[in-house]
Amino acid sequence: MGEEGVFNKMKPYLAMIFLQFGYAGMYIVTLVSFKRGFSHWVFVVYRHAVATLVFAPFAYFLEKKTRPKMTISIFFKIMVLAFLEPVLDQNLYGVGIQYTSATFASATVNVLPAITFIMALIFRLEKVNLKKMYSLAKVIGTAVTVTGAMVMTLYKGPAVDIFRNGSHHQAAAGSADQHWVAGTIMLLSCIVGWSAFFILQNKTLEEYPAELSLTSLVCFMGTLEGGVAAVIMERRKSAWAIGFDSRLLAASYSGIVCSGIAYYMQSVVNRVRGPVFVTAFSPLSMIITAVLGALLLSEQIHLGSLIGAVIIVFGLYCVVWGKSKENNNKPGSSDKLVSGKGGQELPIVSDKNFQGINIINNIDINGDANINTNGAKPMIRDKNSLHQQEP
Numbered sequence: 001m002g003e004e005g006v007f008n009k010m011k012p013y014l015a016m017i018f019l020q021f022g023y024a025g026m027y028i029v030t031l032v033s034f035k036r037g038f039s040h041w042v043f044v045v046y047r048h049a050v051a052t053l054v055f056a057p058f059a060y061f062l063e064k065k066t067r068p069k070m071t072i073s074i075f076f077k078i079m080v081l082a083f084l085e086p087v088l089d090q091n092l093y094g095v096g097i098q099y100t101s102a103t104f105a106s107a108t109v110n111v112l113p114a115i116t117f118i119m120a121l122i123f124r125l126e127k128v129n130l131k132k133m134y135s136l137a138k139v140i141g142t143a144v145t146v147t148g149a150m151v152m153t154l155y156k157g158p159a160v161d162i163f164r165n166g167s168h169h170q171a172a173a174g175s176a177d178q179h180w181v182a183g184t185i186m187l188l189s190c191i192v193g194w195s196a197f198f199i200l201q202n203k204t205l206e207e208y209p210a211e212l213s214l215t216s217l218v219c220f221m222g223t224l225e226g227g228v229a230a231v232i233m234e235r236r237k238s239a240w241a242i243g244f245d246s247r248l249l250a251a252s253y254s255g256i257v258c259s260g261i262a263y264y265m266q267s268v269v270n271r272v273r274g275p276v277f278v279t280a281f282s283p284l285s286m287i288i289t290a291v292l293g294a295l296l297l298s299e300q301i302h303l304g305s306l307i308g309a310v311i312i313v314f315g316l317y318c319v320v321w322g323k324s325k326e327n328n329n330k331p332g333s334s335d336k337l338v339s340g341k342g343g344q345e346l347p348i349v350s351d352k353n354f355q356g357i358n359i360i361n362n363i364d365i366n367g368d369a370n371i372n373t374n375g376a377k378p379m380i381r382d383k384n385s386l387h388q389q390e391p
Helices: 003-035 040-062 072-099 102-122 133-154 166-172 180-207 211-233 246-273 275-279 282-296 303-328 351-361
Strands: 379-381 386-388
Touching (some): 003 040, 003 072, 040 072, 102 275, 102 282, 102 303
């Protein structure tokens, strides 16, 4: 395999790792702005307004010829997506992070793959056969992950002074000691909304496979829906004031990196690899945020958070291992890469998506196609007819 093939194989992994660094920065920047009085209701509106202004022009011109026609069904799905992530998820996150800490908020994101798996079971997007080891691993991993989340919620424990900043920790921990359980419930509720967003996003992309346009529309609708919620919930006119300060930094950074770029990258990877793969890199964000939070914000890391995080990571990768084995045991499962050049594929790959990509790759310049997926008869198209021919 050449260097280009290796790079193509690594693209989804590099994209998701990049996003974890982006999310870690967002946890720090937004917490600083919230502590300085920035309303999370207003933050959500400004964040998605920035994302819409930046990405809508690119979507209009780059996908002008490939963008599918808008239908009532697609428009309704976009409205629900905008409510689930920009409005519900981010406002619950805004309350939760103020009641806990940036490190704790990033740690609760580790529950995301397990919640996504549970919701996929409810909506019959996942199947479980307890006689199979990989199905058992998914169930056990999900139970372990939920247990870790409960440990983080119910047991705070003593502070672990990793970076020896004890003199500053007490001041930083004052607000975190209040409403800890309420903040945790808010954060876990926001994860449920985020999981629902990924599942609906995957379904929407089947009808509307224009990732950049979908990103812009979700951000635009999120601005409108979030604006209505902000007008109702935030009555202070001063809350809307913004200047060249931490408020502008939080709105701009989160809007460009964690709404625009993140929604687009997640759409691309979600369409090919599925929602569980997209959520499988969340532990990295927790680690980065813990280091940055302790160094920049003098945040305390509590023993309960560490124990719960370790349990969550173990359960998470039980789920990922089970999904990987399940994919390898599917009849006719493909080990081809997205580029169609062969090689071993890693967890959570949709055979259906890869078949579609391979079909596209097999279409030649003249419009003829030689398609063979799972032993199907090749389809040969000429100028006058479309018929099947035995191999």
